[in-house]
Structures are given as structure tokens and as C-alpha cells.
Amino acid sequence: MSVKKVVQKGQEVDVSTIISKMVQRARTAMDQIYDYSQEQVDEIVQAVAWAIYKPGNAEELARIALQDTGVGRYDHKVIKKRRKTMGTLYDLKGKKTVGVINRDVATGITEIAKPVGVVGAVVPSTNPGATPVNIAMMALKGRNAIIIAPSPKGLSTSELLLKYIHQELEKIGAPADLVQVLPSPVNKAKTKELMKQVDFLTVTGSRNNVNLGQTSGTPNVCVSEGNVVSIVDSTAKVKEAAHKIFLSKTFDNSTSCSNDNSIVIEASVYDEMIEALQKEGGYLCNPAEKMKLQEAMWIDGKRESRTLAKDPEIIAREAGMKNTKAKKAQFFMVEETGIGEKHPFSGEKLAVVLTVYKADSFEHAIEITKKILNYHGRGHSCGLHTTDESHIEQIGLEIDVCRLLINQVQVYGNGGSFDNGLNFTLSMGGGTWAGNNIGENLSYKHFLNITKVSRVIPEVVPSEEELWGTYWNKYGRE
Template structure:
């Protein structure tokens, strides 16, 4: 038995070693590419997923093999994220000299970080690999994808599409590879140990493994988005935005609204507006049934994970006609923490609703929710009160705060905000991450800073300590 185990370990190591070797050989060729050639490679990856029929085939296969999400939304996600990311990368310098600061005598030269290991989740087995690949290849890196076991078939199809495009433009195919099936923890861990740079989007365990691998990394933590609706919000418009965020792709995204905190002055009106969007408000017994269907022995039940609302209704035994026809479900909650599972990330079309006496209490509730889960990731505010908008910016420890936006679309970049498109969002030190911004091509660049002599600038003691001396003396 021990011999079999050792043989498996050797095979895993040899498999990854060979893949990394091929990646490095491809990078040798890629390193000589001009900016124009590099941009063609990025365009090729984008076209591989955006090309008519490709996003549809990838979405269909992902839904078939993972069983999570919604076909139409997966198609939209692949096309929208790809177009947005390509827009962000278009015209950006990432080869050779990318900046010259004459005054400081600094010239910046971009270089690759090396072979990138990208661990991606089953929720986005097509969109996430393509999105990260575009960014990594922009910096002339090679990338090896470690998909989830259920998402392997989708990632493999994406690889086929990308390699078809690479063949057209004469790019080395080994710039983009995926681990062979069956993918498991051992081969994923081995890939992380041999790669030069790691990015992980997915489960807490995978993120922990990436961040403790000893390798440079840009791993991102869990989300648990909470949005505040204050008394000045546009009720109907806000309800529509929350509905869109909550239900997109059956809530597979870390950026969909998990909880909403509503000021008491507009609470009933807001609940009614959410009902008009297809929300079903569970009574106490239905909430209990829903909780039992969603968690078994404290763990999320895969039978209700990112499923259509009718499936959740059936699993929970919600027999009311309105529940059977609902677009999403609402549960009222007052508690926060492990004893109140609805206060955490759910990956389901279930919205947890809190009532706050005023705006200050709404902020406190939101802080408590994020301190329990999702700290650093993001939150939202629906308001027309500039004072509230300013206050929440100072008080909430999150890297993204969206004002009057659809969270699931806006957090990862949108055409109507200034955040770059991505499917991987850092939570900063609040979330235990190395990055706080949206993952971008910049994270896949090493920069050589060439420093030239400039006229000496030496401050006087008075300039440095004058105000201090005047206040406290020498």
C-alpha cells in the first residue's frame, strides 16, 4: 500500500514538473514578443470565449457538470466579463518600458512574474480561467489552471477553444494549460509548490493553501455582501437592483447581496417592493424548513447550493403557491454569527433581511455581519443622502463600497463604474489577503526600476521640524 502511495506521489510530481517545464519553454518564446503580439494573444483568449457559440457551449457544459447556476446568466457573465476585461487591457503597456518619470530619473520596465498557478472554483469553471489568463498573459507569463473536479470538463473545453486561437496566430500552446483529470488536492498542491506565482479564487481551504504555500500570491477571500437601504433611497429602483444582484446565476458569485439592512422608516415599503420583484417572505416555520434544507450538520447542503428557486422551495417543502413561483426568498433575521447561518454567505437565492432603527444602527449591523464573515470584501448603500454616503465610506472596513449599484455586477467592475473587470476581488488585510483591489494585469508584472542621477534635493532642518519646534520646542 505504501508503494502505491509513493508511486502516486511520484506521478503527480512528474506530471506537474513536465507541465511547468513546457510552460517555461513557451515563456522563452513569449518573452521576445512585442506589445502588439502580446495584445494579440490576449485578444485570442478573449475571442476563444466570446466567439458566438463558445460562451453558450461552455455555459451548457458547466451547468450540466457542476449543477450550479443558470444557463442564461452564465452566458452573459462570460461575454460581459470578457469584453470588460479586454477593454481594461486594451492600449495598456505591459512590455518593455511602461513609464518614464524624468523628474525622479526613474524608468520602469515590465517583466513577467513567471509560471502562474490559478486555482479556480466550480462556480465559474470557464469565465474565471479565461479572465485570469487574459491578465497573466498580458504580462508575458504562462498559466496553468487547477480547476475543481466538477468544473474540469468546462475548463478543458475552454483550453481547446484557446488553443485553436493560438494556432491561428502562431502562439505557443503551452502558455495556457490545465491540470489533467482527475484533479485532486495532491496535484493542486504540487502545482502551487512548483509555480512562481499563485492566485486562488474559491474555497476557504484553497485560499488558505495558496496563502501559506510560501510562494508569492494574490489569493482572494470569501464575500458576504451586505447592503444598507436608508430612508432616502429610491424604493422601487433599489428593490430592482437587489433582485438582480441576489438572483444572478443563482447567487454563485461572492458579490451577490447576501443580506440587506433596511431602516425602519421604510422597512414595510421596501419589503413590499421586494415582493413585487418576486421575493417571497418566509414565515417563522418556513424559515426553519429553509434552514434545515440549506444546512445539514452545519454544512451547506449541495442540493440547495446555487439552485433554481423552485428546487429550493421543493427541497424545503415550501408549498405556498407564491413560494413555488418565487424568484428568490427572504428571511427576517436579528441575530448574527455561527448560530444564525442566514447571516453568512449562502450561495443561494435567499436574502437575509434586517431592520435597523436608524442609519447608525444599520452601519453597526452591517459591521457585525462582515466581522462574522466577509470582512474586507464589499458592501453597498442605497441612498440619496450625501452625508450618509460620506459617513459609511469612513466607517466600513471594506475594499469596495458601491453606492446605488447592482452589487453582483459592480463589485467585479462594470461599464458604469471605475472598478476594473475581474472575477477575483481581494479583501485586503481585513480579509487576510495580500491584495485589496480587484485582481488585474498589474499583479502579474515584475517591474525593474532603472534609477538615474538627478539634481540633489536635500531638505533643511527647518523644513522638516520647523512646525514641530514651534509647537513643542527643540
């Protein structure tokens, strides 16, 4: 079998050697901080967070990311980098990850935290700056080293980020090799080899990359794609719901797995909701415009990059929309009744295009939502705009998602917020519904191995009556 090779610095080098050298440097760096105190570890995390939050750094990273990937919005990328970093640092503040982290006298269990090892992080082109820092903070909190595998288009952003991180690590005397980025050229061969050689893996991005990660043979916490659906029921505060959906749909030109993709509106408030969305800058496409938009977004079933996470005026131009209102729209709306491959608007779009469904009742809205998520996005997230508490419980029981946001901006809240209880992250699991190992938001806890030290406690032996009493009373002992 031939060994895959790449040209690096003018010389042909096999991919396995490139990765093994990086992993070895990562292990050496981990050994150097293994005896660090909690305070020293926390200082490393602060340093990495400051590397992106520092005035000027987030702006430059956002500029390069937009320049090289061509997706998203500069101002929103700056906000994302700062908000996610601040939120994650707040989540990590005060958490114990070194040595004894918990003692339970009643059970006789003492928990001791240890690293999982060298972490490989495959990150998407949609977030080549924010996602690496977010995962690095969590991994480093557990005294792990991390090697980042960016997308080819995101490499320059990740390389600049690495430069900023190394500058901060040097300030505090921490080893630079705690954080590394795959060298140019970034390709599938290097990424796949990294997946094999690291101790622990996380993949955020395309369905193909997630599948590769989950079948790599390496312990992993790869996460699912999104296709967020929000229901607007008959009791919703329509204007508030419309504004929140607008914010979610348009943030960073819908590069996130948490942007609203479809909304399902109860018939009794349908017209009112459409009007409210139009006041927020939404443009409702007629059937002919919808077809033109579809042709501009998909070619032979494949998503067309010309309209991927682009500004709305670019989408309008590519779709040949002549209407003045369409050219000035903040986002587009298409009415839909179908779901599945023949109806591409029912899936994840990564565009400022909102698919709109009308439901006869709340029960019908749940039915539509289930069908959409079963086609694409099951396990990830959905939302509900309501003032009816019974609807909240009903949808919670019936919809198979790991995150259900009530009266919130999906894209802000799914990945953690200062006004909800979800932890900050850019990587969200969808549980077994999505074929993932985790259903929660990725957090520092996923980057810890825990040794449980068990001590003898006073014996407690249950009686047979305690265990089978209710069963015997009902069915007898025979």
C-alpha cells in the same frame, strides 16, 4: 516519505513529475514569447478572449458547466462569460506591459515590465469557464504562462475552454503551452503540488483552497470570500433599490462572492422596501418556513449541495414549501436579528435567499453591517442605497471593506462595470481585513515584475526647518 502517485493513462505516475513537466513546458512557451512586441502580446490576449466570446463557445461552455456542476443558470453564465471577457479586454486595451512602460524625467525613474513567471490559477466550480479566461488574459498580458487548476466538477468545462484557446493560439502562431489545465483526475494532491512549483499563484474559491494558497510558500494574490451586505437608508429610492437588489441576489443563482447576501433596512422605509422586493418576485418566509429553509440549506452546520445555487423552485421543493407564491418566487427573504454561527442566514449562502435586518437608524444599520461582516465577509464588499451624501462618507469611513458600491447592482459592479471605475475581474481581494495580500480587484498589474532604473537627478536636500518647523513651533526644541 512516500511519493504521492496517481494513475494517468493506465500508468502510475508521481504527482511531482506530472506538475514539473507541465511547468517546464510553460517555461519553454514563455521563452518563445519573451521577445514579443506589445502588439504581439496584445494579439495573444485578444485570441484568448475570442476563444470564449466567439458565438457558440460561451453557450457551449455554459451548458457543460451547468450540466457538470449543477449550480447557476445557463443564460446568466453566458452573459457572465461575455460581459467579463469584453470588460477585461477593454481594461487591457492600450496598457503597456512590454519593455519600457514609463519614464519619469523629474524623478529619473524608468520602469521596465517583466513577467512574474509561470502562474498557477486555482479556480472554483462556480465559474470553471469565465474565471480561467479572466485570469489568463491578465497573466498573458505580462508574457506569463498559466496553468489552471479547476475543481473536479469543473474539469470538463476547463478542458473544453482549453481546446478553444489552443485553436485560437494556433491561428496566430503562439505556443499552446502558454495555457494549460491540470490533467484528469484533478485532485488535492495535484493542486497542492502546482501551488508549490509555480512562480506565482492566485486562488479564487473556497476558504480552504485560499488558505492553502496563502500558506504554500509561493508568492500569491489569493482572494477572499464574500458576504455582501447592502444598507437601504431612509432616503433611498426604494423601487430602484429593490430592483437592483433583486438583480444582484438572483444573478446566476447567487454563485458569485458579490451577490447580495443580506440587506439592512432603516425602519422608516422597512415595510415599503419589503413590499417593493415582493413586487420584484421576492417571497417573505414566515417563521415556520424559515426553519424549513434552514434545514434544507444546512445539515450539522454544513452547506447542503441540494440547495446550493439552485433554481428557486428547487429550493422551495427541498424546503417543503406548499404556498403557491413560494413555488413561483424569484427569490426568498428571511427576517433575521441574530448574527453568527447560530444564525447561518447571516453568512454567505450561495442561494437565492436574502436575509433581511431592520435598523432603528442609519447608525444602527452600520452597526448591524459591521457585525455581519466581522462574522463573515470582512474586507470584501458592501453597498448603500441612498440619496444622502453625508451617509456615503460616513459608511466609507466606518466599514472595513475594499469595495463600497453606492446605488449599484452589487454583483455587476464589484467585479468591474462599464459605468464605474473598478476594473473587470472575477477575483476580488479583501486586504488585511480578509487576510489577503491585495485589497483591490485582481488585474494585469499583479502579473508584472517591474525593474526601476534610477538615474541621477539634481540633488534636493530638505532643511531642518522644513522637516521639524511645525513641531518646534508647537513644542519647542528642548
